[in-house]
Amino acid sequence: MNFDADPQDEAFRTEVRRFIAALSPEIVRGKPLGYTHSRPEREAWIRALNAQGWLVPHWSRAWGGRDWTAMRRHILHDETCAAGCPEVDRIATDLVGPIIQAFGSAAQQRRYLPGILSGTEFWCQGFSEPQAGSDLSLVGTVARREGERYIVSGRKLWTTQAHLADLMFALVRVKIGNELQQGLSFLLVDMRAGGISTRPVLTLDGGHHVNEVLLEEVSVPRENLIGAEGQGWTYVRALLESERSSAAGIPHTKRDLRRLEEFASSELRHGRTMMDDPVFRAKLEQLRDELHALEFLHLRVLSATERGPRAEALGCVLKFRGAQAYQRVSELMLETLGERSIEYVPDSQRSADEAGVAAAYLFRRSATIAAGTTEIQKNMIAALALEL
Amino acid sequence: MRAAVHRYCADQCGFEARRDRTASRDGDAVAAQSRLHWQAFANMGWLGAALPPDVGGSGGSVLESAILFEELGRAIVREPLLPCIALAAQVIDKGGTAEQREKLLQPLVRGELLVxxxxxxxxxxxxxxxxxxxxxxxxxxxxxxxxxxxxxxxxxxxxxxxxxxxxxxxxxxxxxxxxxxxxxxxxxxxxxxxxxxxxxxxxxxxxxxxxxxxxxxxxxxxxxxxxQAGEALRYATEHAMLASCAEMVGAMDGLLWLTRDYLRQRRQYGVALSSLQALQHQLADLFAELELSRSMLYRGLSAFVGEEKATRSAAVAAAKTYIGRSGRRLGEAAIQLHGGMGMADEYKAGHYFKRLLTLAVLLGGLEPHQQ
CATH class of the missing domain: 2.40.110.10 (Butyryl-CoA Dehydrogenase, subunit A, domain 2)
Incomplete structure (x- = not known):
């Protein structure tokens, strides 16, 4: 493995910066902390990235993949995040897209992948349910087989961006006659189908990020099944790995560290700036070092040169420590602003970074819960790396 | 007093009512409800609990404030008792002339004046x-x-x-x-x-x-x-800091048991989450945070009523910083232990957590005190 500075990488970084600078300001205009880009803003950005061939470098070549090095992928994400570009639909590009390529039929690939590339179809992930959180074996959504269709009923919870999504990939349990299958199945569901209703679940920051999705006798064609009935877990395993590395949020933490430094340089406490307070400086340096380590861990995971269970455990370390660093930077922002952080500003009214500090802090408590809790990551490390 | 406050909060300031009022867009209805609560606080003697009898108070000290605010914290009561009763009223009591005390504090104790x-x-x-x-x-x-x-x-x-x-x-x-x-x-x-x-x-x-x-x-x-207002200001600020410490301890206490009960009823992987040792240990850590915070509150209270000024200020500042930090840690951990439920704004845990965060940064924040 070689992560030495490569002149080609630096040239690529410059190229990315030029590309962003050339885009219309509507797409990349710097947004304040905690700002959630609208769907049209995200669609425009997805189209621009795809036209440049940079949307899905990690996909297979047939669908636009580029065989990039880990460093290159990292640079792209780092730069777009630093510039405040909108988020692409990672649920589509990083989670369901690769699964459809690996396990979907040719017809499914032709039906679903172009919509991801053009940004016209957004996805949501229907895994968690009221009773099935960490333990997905408790999924109770039932897909009753009736001829060439499944009739799906159940309740999904904590579903990120379900209110924006056109399609859902769901874990369900197939029922044939009176028999409920043991294994889970992986089903693609059109969010506009009859019988689907979505209710917002507001989070601590007051924002609408997640939903409850009620499925009542939703009719889904059998051709929407990925792979074989009862084999869903096999496909999901691969997906969870890539979910872990994108959930680590390292480029975001890096960007926010710069914001934190700006706050700390202007906030006065006891007659001096926070930056001049040695206790605060020590906390900042500690976080910066953690982030350096995480960044290289991320490169190791992305480059996938290390193999085996122990290497898989690296992704778990990346996920939980990365999420903690992402929380940590917002904790330090909160400490820096002091009592001025307690104003609650609805996200539609946040014009300055300051106004989003408390909301960011609150919402990020979910970083160590969603996409596999810290406790689950530690269980996996114990099993995979420590062989316990 | 503790039992009376607890009973009123449990009956009249329940969580569902708090949640609905927080989400309500009908400002007038919420204000009317607040006036009713405030009048009830006055009738029960809470507003004058730490004020002397000559202005209509019951002659209590910071200890009565601590009892009152611990229960308010447990119920996450959303009325401005801390700024008005624990802070401003104490400023007037300690710094006002006889005439000003009478003119301002009597209506304040009766619930007719907020400062x-x-x-x-x-x-x-x-x-x-x-x-x-x-x-x-x-x-x-x-x-x-x-x-x-x-x-x-x-x-x-x-x-x-x-x-x-x-x-x-x-x-x-x-x-x-x-x-x-x-x-x-x-x-x-x-x-x-x-x-x-x-x-x-x-x-x-x-x-x-x-x-x-x-x-x-x-x-x-x-x-x-x-x-000459410096001394009254300092006294009242320290009184309010201790009241806010007590409120944080009450909120921490409420949140700890809420979390324990949630882990008892939530089942994953075929067992109650409360049976998992890793989670039991996390709860044990939170219990330690709670009881150390309570101890720090007692230390601050004891210094405030007894010792001389310099030690007193240091002990109060230390209590505020310690409990603020500890409350935030307990809140963060409680949200984590609740999983997704902890993130839902309609659930009680988050309301405790956000009250703890707010109290932690008011009246001297999380950074080390440098008095």
């Missing part, structure tokens, strides 16, 4: 100097107040403001009792030049940003004697 303190703060935009100043005009014997305060809890609910300003402007010039000289002016919240922006706070309550633009007051508006 908040607007204390000058050092601001970067102001070259690090205090942000509120008073200028005297000898000819008319009036003062002109000018300045800005970004967070005044309770500011939206009160009819009088106590404006604390340094006097004279050189902060290192000490008064007779070793305190930096300060003056406090009693200002009508509706007076010309008082510009208020109310905003919701994280914990579902309200605070205000207040600008004073050439607000004219006469000599009778000065609280107590000229230049």
């Amino acid at each position: 908040a303190l607007m204390h000058a703060e050092a601001r970067a935009a102001n070259g690090g100097r205090d942000s509120i100043t008073a200028e005297r005009c000898d000819a008319t014997a009036t003062y002109t107040l000018t300045g800005h305060k970004s967070v005044v809890p309770g500011g939206a609910d009160v009819s009088l403001l106590l404006v604390s300003v340094p006097w004279p402007e050189t902060p290192d010039l000490d008064g007779a009792n070793g305190e930096a000289r300060r003056n406090i002016f009693i200002v009508d919240a509706q007076a010309d030049g008082v510009i208020r922006r109310d905003f919701p706070t994280l914990d579902g309550m309200r605070a205000s940003e207040i600008v004073l633009r050439n607000v004219r007051v006469d000599e009778s508006s000065l609280l107590g004697e000229w230049g």
